[in-house]
Amino acid sequence: MFYYYFLVFLAINFLSSAFLRTFMYSTLVFWIIFKNIKYYKSLPPGPWGIPLLGILPFLNRRPPHMVYLNMAEKYGDVFSVQMGSNLTVCLGSTKLMKEFFSRNDSTGRPNTPLNNLLGGLGVITSEGVLWKRQRVFLHEKFRALGVKLWPNTRFERDINVEIDELMVELNQSEGKSVNPAHVLGRHIHNVICQLMMSFRFTAEDSAFKLFNEKVSRGMRLFGLVLIGEHVKAYLKLPGKMAVINEIKKNLADVSDFHKERIVARIQQREQSSEPRQPVDLLDFYLDHLEAEKQSKATKNEKRDIFPDVDPVQQIVQIMNDLFSAGMETSLTSLLWTCIMMMKHPKVAEKVRADLKEVVLPGERVTMGHRLQLPYIEAVLIETMRMVSIVPLGTTHVNTAEWKIGKYTIPAGTHIVPLIHRMNMDPDIYMEPELFKPERFIRDGKFTITDTFMQFGVGQRMCIGNLLARMELFLFFANIMNNYEFCMPEGEDIPGMDGILGSTHAPLPFKLVFKKLEA
Numbered sequence: 438m439f440y441y442y443f444l445v446f447l448a449i450n451f452l453s454s455a456f457l458r459t460f461m462y463s464t465l466v467f468w469i470i471f472k473n474i475k476y477y478k479s480l481p482p483g484p485w486g487i488p489l490l491g492i493l494p495f496l497n498r499r500p501p502h503m504v505y506l507n508m509a510e511k512y513g514d515v516f517s518v519q520m521g522s523n524l525t526v527c528l529g530s531t532k533l534m535k536e537f538f539s540r541n542d543s544t545g546r547p548n549t550p551l552n553n554l555l556g557g558l559g560v561i562t563s564e565g566v567l568w569k570r571q572r573v574f575l576h577e578k579f580r581a582l583g584v585k586l587w588p589n590t591r592f593e594r595d596i597n598v599e600i601d602e603l604m605v606e607l608n609q610s611e612g613k614s615v616n617p618a619h620v621l622g623r624h625i626h627n628v629i630c631q632l633m634m635s636f637r638f639t640a641e642d643s644a645f646k647l648f649n650e651k652v653s654r655g656m657r658l659f660g661l662v663l664i665g666e667h668v669k670a671y672l673k674l675p676g677k678m679a680v681i682n683e684i685k686k687n688l689a690d691v692s693d694f695h696k697e698r699i700v701a702r703i704q705q706r707e708q709s710s711e712p713r714q715p716v717d718l719l720d721f722y723l724d725h726l727e728a729e730k731q732s733k734a735t736k737n738e739k740r741d742i743f744p745d746v747d748p749v750q751q752i753v754q755i756m757n758d759l760f761s762a763g764m765e766t767s768l769t770s771l772l773w774t775c776i777m778m779m780k781h782p783k784v785a786e787k788v789r790a791d792l793k794e795v796v797l798p799g800e801r802v803t804m805g806h807r808l809q810l811p812y813i814e815a816v817l818i819e820t821m822r823m824v825s826i827v828p829l830g831t832t833h834v835n836t837a838e839w840k841i842g843k844y845t846i847p848a849g850t851h852i853v854p855l856i857h858r859m860n861m862d863p864d865i866y867m868e869p870e871l872f873k874p875e876r877f878i879r880d881g882k883f884t885i886t887d888t889f890m891q892f893g894v895g896q897r898m899c900i901g902n903l904l905a906r907m908e909l910f911l912f913f914a915n916i917m918n919n920y921e922f923c924m925p926e927g928e929d930i931p932g933m934d935g936i937l938g939s940t941h942a943p944l945p946f947k948l949v950f951k952k953l954e955a
């Protein structure tokens with residue numbers, strides 16, 4: 438629009454009569470003012486920002502979800518803000534979230550410089566047919582691999598391998614303080630690795646350290662150029678291009694790590710003519726690829742999960758996506774739950790008392806015990822609610838114009854779900870600032886209501902929610918049934934503020950684990 442006005446301005450400049458020029462300039466100015474008033478009046482209310490930057494300068498002072506929480510108090514359940522060149526509309530009620538995120542035209546993702554580095558592949562930033570088919574495929578194959586809240590699935594056995602090793606490591610720590618993020622990180626990572634590629638990192642594996650460094654450096658670098666998502670000119674500033682190049686290099690290294698394994702598996706399959714059952718997600722993808730190649734002539738277009746994309750690149754990006762979406766979120770949830778146990782010793786006592794009724798101290802807690810341990814699931818879910826692991830969800834884009842009440846939201850708007858606000862809504866959760874796991878228990882059973890938004894809602898709801906719930910239940914229940922833990926002497930329990938990166942994580946802390954008497 439700006440360029441259009443600029444061209445008209447230039448054209449007027451060529452008029453020979455000064456009177457005509459003045460008249461046309463005034464008309465243009467009035468036209469621009471009129472159009473802008475009409476446009477802004479049709480949008481949901483919101484704060485005025487600074488020209489070109491919008492509200493970006495104000496997001497530095499406090500964590501963005503707290504800034505948005507304050508705005509929602511002032512403007513209500515739906516409000517708009519300008520973030521650089523991107524119009525952003527925030528949805529702050531479960532009713533609006535459910536209504537709008539269930540629509541087919543709510544599933545776009547922002548067309549921004551950093552998002553575009555992923556090339557529209559994978560599942561998190563892909564759109565349209567490619568995205569929809571990946572979701573269907575992933576749901577189906579996760580289930581086939583045992584990601585369901587049932588006992589004794591293949592996936593539970595994978596998790597058990599990690600729990601066994603975790604217990605050995607915690608026993609070896611012998612009362613010395615350890616960083617739980619480091620100890621638990623590898624095992625949470627391995628759970629996803631095994632499901633995807635039947636592969637796990639050992640404690641001595643230097644590749645794991647390198648992989649992790651690349652991922653966390655990549656995250657930090659994203660933070661350094663985040664403004665570029667909204668103000669493209671920012672990326673032209675000195676030094677910023679170097680950051681983008683390093684991000685690209687990091688992404689390429691992480692992708693190469695996955696690609697090597699995918700290529701090795703393809704070769705391994707080519708060498709063996711034995712018929713075999715798929716053992717992991719990678720096998721399912723490669724089986725599908727082979728089936729597609731063999732039946733090219735009669736290709737079932739509706740089931741093609743690689744429409745117009747390079748299949749290997751797509752599988753690589755799926756692997757990258759599942760790591761980035763699944764690793765940090767699950768680990769952060771587990772760390773916060775440990776913190777909550779120290780902050781609320783009575784809750785920890787009840788967890789252990791419940792465990793005592795169902796299993797012996799030190800005995801393995803399994804998915805078979807889940808229904809007898811509703812309070813444990815309630816503790817995990819209440820922790821996610823209180824701390825808001827992903828307080829602003831993931832930004833959507835509406836692919837068609839929306840009407841929300843009397844407001845018009847143009848297509849292409851960034852839509853941000855205010856998950857933190859919904860978690861703290863007193864109309865949904867009485868006394869939301871209190872840690873009360875029992876709010877998720879009804880008639881003695883663990884119950885999640887459809888107002889719980891921590892995994893999102895609608896078309897793009899988290900694919901890994903059952904996976905996360907299974908691993909969190911098993912890790913947490915077994916830690917609680919085997920150990921007591923506390924802060925090292927003289928150190929305070931971490932505060933609730935934490936740091937907001939890709940998730941809302943606690944500040945780094947250490948714990949001392951002590952084996953419970955059998």
Ligand code: HEM
Binds near residue numbers: 560561572898904
């Ligand atoms: C406590 C753990 C987790 C939380 C709180 C969480 C939360 C979320 C949220 C809020 C979204 C955005 C939904 C939206 O765009 O509206 C999301 C998307 C997603 N999550 Fe999770 N997640 C968790 C664990 C996992 C795990 C373990 C995996 C897989 C290994 C996973 C895979 C994904 C994927 C692939 C998407 C993108 C879906 C799409 O764009 O269609 N998540 N998650």
